Amino acid sequence: xxxxxxxxxxxxxxxxxxxxxxxxxxxxxxxxxxxxxxxxxxxxxxxxxxxxxxxxxxxxxxxxxxxxxxxxxxxxxxxxxxxxxxxxxxxxxxxxxxxxxxxxxxxxxxxxxxxxxxxxxxxxxxxxxxxxxxxxxxxxxxxxxxxxxxxxxxxxxxxxxxxxxxxxxxxxxxxxxxxxxxxxxxxxxxxxxxxxxxxxxxxxxxx
Numbered sequence: 683x684x685x686x687x688x689x690x691x692x693x694x695x696x697x698x699x700x701x702x703x704x705x706x707x708x709x710x711x712x713x714x715x716x717x718x719x720x721x722x723x724x725x726x727x728x729x730x731x732x733x734x735x736x737x738x739x740x741x742x743x744x745x746x747x748x749x750x751x752x753x754x755x756x757x758x759x760x761x762x763x764x765x766x767x768x769x770x771x772x773x774x775x776x777x778x779x780x781x782x783x784x785x786x787x788x789x790x791x792x793x794x795x796x797x798x799x800x801x802x803x804x805x806x807x808x809x810x811x812x813x814x815x816x817x818x819x820x821x822x823x824x825x826x827x828x829x830x831x832x833x834x835x836x837x838x839x840x841x842x843x844x845x846x847x848x849x850x851x852x853x854x855x856x857x858x859x860x861x862x863x864x865x866x867x868x869x870x871x872x873x874x875x876x877x878x879x880x881x882x883x884x885x886x887x888x889x
Contacts, residue, residue, distance in 0.1 A: 808868025
């Protein structure tokens with residue numbers, strides 16, 4: 683009886699700790715969304731932030747489900763603080779895009795719990811995020827932003843042309859702005875996590 687009670691208390695304590703860590707990483711992600719870096723090859727509304735770093739850390743430490751939960755908390759908190767200009771479409775797309783990066787990375791790392799597994803996972807996540815991001819931007823995000831600001835697609839493409847002469851239509855916009863943006867974001871976030879994860883892993887009581 684005593685052992686059962688002890689196990690139940692340990693299980694409850696573990697769940698509470700995991701929930702607290704998920705909430706903490708989600709809050710950190712929201713703060714990091716405030717620090718954005720513009721890119722010379724893309725329009726001004728494409729700016730890199732480091733909000734996926736805590737999400738990816740949580741994904742490695744607690745699993746892909748926890749990573750998706752952190753991503754959801756990040757999106758919901760940002761929605762509550764800053765509102766939306768796309769009736770939630772942009773936020774939903776960003777959630778799916780973030781998950782396309784961190785969840786595959788977390789799944790692969792869970793099966794290959796080594797540095798090599800982490801690298802393979804993050805590389806796979808970057809590729810999937812880039813592919814998924816191209817489709818989402820072409821068919822969801824760009825049309826949603828155009829509708830929100832009352833701008834035709836030609837005007838959005840023109841904003842791309844202004845910073846990159848190779849951008850002349852939607853296809854080249856995706857090829858020369860969206861794809862490089864996601865590749866760069868995936869590489870930077872992956873590099874940061876690769877450098878810091880081993881040092882902060884004890885916080886999550888990983889073996």
